[in-house]
Amino acid sequence: MERSFSIRLTSRRLVALTLALVVSSWAVAHERRVNTWLVCGAFESSCRAEFERDLIDEANVRPTPGVASCGKPWRYCDDRLYCRNLDDYVDLYTFFGKVRSGSPGEPTTMRAAYAHTYVWSPERQAIKLLIGSSDGYRLWVNGKLRHTAFHMTRLPFRDQDTVDARLEAGWNRLLLKIHNGLGIWGFYVKLAGQDGAPLEDIEYSIESPAGPLRIVTTELPKGYCRWPYVWLEIGGVVPEPRVPSASPYRLMAKGGTPPYRWTIPPANHLPPGIYLDGDQGEILGVCGNVAGEYAFTIQVSDAEGNATANTLSIAVKERPDRWFEEARIGGLIHGGAGYDPPHGDPELQAELMVREGYAWAAQTTAWHLVKETWDYYAGAEKDPGNAVAGRVPEQLSGHQDVSEYVKAFREHGIRFGSYVGLPDPWPTVFDPETKDYGNWPLFIHALHSHLEAMAVDYEPALLWLDGARGLYGGSQYWCFDALYSVVKTIAPECLLIPNSRDDYNVGDADIISWEGNNDTEAYWSRWPTGQSGLNPKPMPVETWRYPFPWKDWEGTVRMEYRKPGEPDYMDWEEWARVIVSLVAEGYVCDLDHSFSNGREQMHQKLGDWLFPRLDAIVGTYPGPLDDADWGYDVVRNDTIYLHIMKNARGKVGIEGKETITVGPVTGRIKRVALFPDGTTLAYESADGRVTISLAGVTPDPVSTIIAIEVLGTTESGGPLRTSDY
Template sequence: MTMQPWFADAKLGIFLHWGVYAVDGVAESWSFYGGDVPYDRYMAQLDRFTATDYDPDAWARLFARSGARYTVLTAKHHDGVALWDTRHSDLNVAERTPAGRDLLAPYTEAMRRQGLKVGLYFSHLDWSHPDYASLRHEDPTRPWMTDNPYTMPPQGQEDPERWERFLAFHRGQLSELVTGYEPDLLWFDGQWERTERQWRMRELREELLALKGDMILNGRMHGHGDYTTPEQGVPITPPDGPWELCYTLNNNWGHNPQDRDHKPVSLLVRTFAETIGGGGNLLLGVGPTAEGAITPEQASRLEGLGAWIRRNKDAVYGTVAGLPLGHHYGPSTLSKDRRTLYLHCVDGLRDFVAVRGLVNQVKRVTALATGEVLAHRTLGGFKEVPGVLLIEPPAETDRYVTVLAVELDGEAELYRGGGCG
């Protein structure tokens, strides 16, 4: 699968969970699925979803200042409520809420005005559609997903004709999204309730790319997507190939006014550095209110992350994954020509910064944000085993993560052996 090059260069995306669930601040879709909120009460939020403060241009300006290069908006979550005026169902905000209009077109236009790539989230499953729970998962070892009436029919009551109707609905809505809004990225979810064969994922990929050949499809397609999407924690071992960490600003994806446990900017910066150091992107979750406002707590954190990125942009954009674990106590990135190593120093710099296993000679070391030239020397080493590079700390360090730029005499070369003796 050929990946569009913009994705690896983007580094930061914004993941917007916006829907009727923001009215009462309940968990998106899962609150009724798990029985925490009755379905009728959940859907009653439709009557109070207003989008009165929705200003997608303000969103786009904020996201651009955060350093993001793309955004993803929940066009339709598992609850089946569409943020556009779909022809295939009246369960949409244009027909069923006081918002009374398509919310996707203003979003896509505003993001593009700021030069941001446009992503749309779409749940394969639909817990509100009358034909969805008509076919059981082909794997009988999954009782956790087969004993819920929103998911599966009772044993012996399968109806393949209804499933075919649902697939036609599913394809119809996706066709509307691709032809109507021309997204750069489709971010899928909800694939787990059916197999690849039941979804016909291979055929779906072909159909979508026939509509727009340069579109990226995330990995939640049973092996037919372009990249993987771990959630809520940086993988200890980075995945093979392109990947993206999905990560919330507090403990919820959507707006929840009771959740005041927002992550500090220091943690966001460190998580971002660890993610790009492993070759991934960070997709940072934002939950607008039912009116369409982004809370000050979330906005301030995006601003803080963006300020750090601007100070250290050369170590972010145009880089690839850095050193494997063990060479440096912290994340790192490499310039695309692999001739400049960026050390992301996540802890206080008290004595020196060390790099092990670096074969190259070092031409110069600077503190990236200030340009201060730093003294350095290499100590030890034996035969083919390189010594340890020691770098004196800068006079001025960053509040969150200090980045040192190490200019090499050629492409980075590492010793990965077990040592002599």
């Protein structure tokens, strides 16, 4: 079934863009993993013998919500109700553990839990169960034990194991027991045919199928403006473990005579952009751009014509990355608490960042993971003792104390973020060919612990993950689903920014980061190019740039790259041009705010220029005017700002010209003036074109800014550069 919608954006950069998201175009990657379960736990499980002990009459159990087995009630589990990460990972760690408000508050280390669901099949058929787990698991189908895999520190990937089984015609019972040694605890399950494709025409229910027809689903996950509703499918990419995916939300019923058919009665409506696949009972689509609470009636009928209905609602919220998109300027900090010796004054940094328009700053918080993890885990000798005992050394858990930075930044209105500097030589830790992970799993558990501690202690606005990228064919070894899940559960608004120019190989990231510097040029190298367009979730693109004096590299191999006479990259005017150019082209500028070697003075001068001009930069969007070689235009509310400048991006300014003509400008012009000094400029307007006199205008060394005030709200050039459409 093909469904599409269009968003028309008037923009000279996104030329009359019609974004048609045709669901059938993602069909090759469409997944139907099982996300909704009844779970029971947590039970002690410190060894294989304890794990294999039958606690609930495993061959015969038929769970009911709220009814206890071995003293523990069966609970409804669907982590999509409290975690916005788009994945098919069932996170038992956040469900049972104390990190989540309203959780059972159970211990999670050396524990096991059961998960159960009913599956209806139209016929007797051989199937494959594709399972990934952390750590071990046991699997029963209709009371028969099909597989046991005991592990202490296994990392969960999609489709790690394939187990052959058979479904009988009618309702079947599927039971898992999942063991956890430490840290990450969760699993993936997919029921597939012999060809590995998801099964069609089956039904799931967490409640006993006996009795009259009734809708089991009582609560639906939140949606977010312009994001896919729960599902994630990468267009044109064959599903595999390293490619993120998330199944559509599937409604559940019980009783009656399956198969079921779902409908929305007349005069009821799902939120804009979302629709119902009545045959599968799946909710699909992309949320519209208006937040709100949308209530509707859903009806289900069975094969005998019985029908029943229920009222549900979907809350659509503003997407969490909106503030970041509009902020336009922020920065990492390599100095400070994460380095030895510490350098950097948090108060001074915050004061300067305010003058430079920074909305956020990400302070180093995990330098110890780089400096100490490899000494402990990645040496020539492995550490089987810890692998068996399943423990993360205390010195590798938690984070540095960055409270002074948190306090200073927040007091100045700057959002605090965590810069997690991860190690580069990860291929030495595991071998994808032999599947020898060494002690890599324990490192990932340590990282999981660090991210949890950061989220709990500081509720950061963002986490910038350096080194977390899908290289060497091994992005699944990072376990992005589990790492992101714990953060987004504890701090739902926290943005995840992996340092990768990739938009679909790093889990359900929120922002694409494009590392701009190379070893020989800092200002204009590695210019970002936007999102690939394969991911249906639009993401702002930020680019990290690093002002580095060559003193930073004294004694390192990077000094070999320096050309004779090459200057330090500390020219504040050139950095101001970079900032304006990135913002005007639709990107978010991440200008590193590390101190030492003269950077404080450079940032002071940069702030002196930026501060009075921030209204023409921060909070702006690419403007509606035609492209021109004189510079850029951006728009904010009812004002178009012209940035007349020269740069390495082909802009030549207007040196020697007496006038500048721009357009199209719709609406009546109220005033044209130099910015920020307010000097009124003469102009003539005809047929949507505006000719502005430059008499008496002295060019600014960075950007000469002219403000065109228009009565009413000016039409923007659309969103930031989230895609090259």
